[in-house]
Amino acid sequence: MKASFRKTWVMTSMSSDQANIVRTERGLTIAGTRITLYDVMDYVTADYPAKLIREKLCLTDPQVDAALSYIQAHQVEIEAEYQQVLQIAEDNRQYWEERNREHFARLAAMSPKPGQEAIRAKFQAWKDRLASKV
Numbered sequence: 062m063k064a065s066f067r068k069t070w071v072m073t074s075m076s077s078d079q080a081n082i083v084r085t086e087r088g089l090t091i092a093g094t095r096i097t098l099y100d101v102m103d104y105v106t107a108d109y110p111a112k113l114i115r116e117k118l119c120l121t122d123p124q125v126d127a128a129l130s131y132i133q134a135h136q137v138e139i140e141a142e143y144q145q146v147l148q149i150a151e152d153n154r155q156y157w158e159e160r161n162r163e164h165f166a167r168l169a170a171m172s173p174k175p176g177q178e179a180i181r182a183k184f185q186a187w188k189d190r191l192a193s194k195v
Contacts, residue, residue, distance in 0.1 A: 082131045088142065089131070091124050098139060099146045101128045 081092035089098040096118050104114045115125045132139050173181055 091128055098128055098132060099143050102143045
């Protein structure tokens with residue numbers, strides 16, 4: 062791994078000196094965690110309140126406050142990076158969907174293994190029940 066990837070830049074948040082935002086090879090990350098600001102942005106864009114973000118990501122109040130403060134203070138840059146992350150994720154999804162399309166088609170065309178009829182019927186009934194609720 063290159064030395065530049067190992068290097069991190071610590072940026073103290075406005076609300077707390079203990080909860081920092083660091084730039085790693087994964088992007089802007091909450092110090093001491095593997096949670097990126099892009100993870101937080103997923104919840105922010107879905108209008109989750111800070112308390113729910115804290116619970117969903119298993120963070121402390123100072124960590125959530127630091128992340129939200131950093132996002133607010135650097136809104137334009139964070140939004141631009143977040144859009145890049147979303148585009149990369151979509152590109153990856155499309156790549157793997159295309160790459161596995163033929164494989165999944167072959168699997169779907171295969172006849173079930175003997176002795177699995179009961180479990181397959183049970184699974185299909187469960188799927189039908191879920192579909193009827195939607």
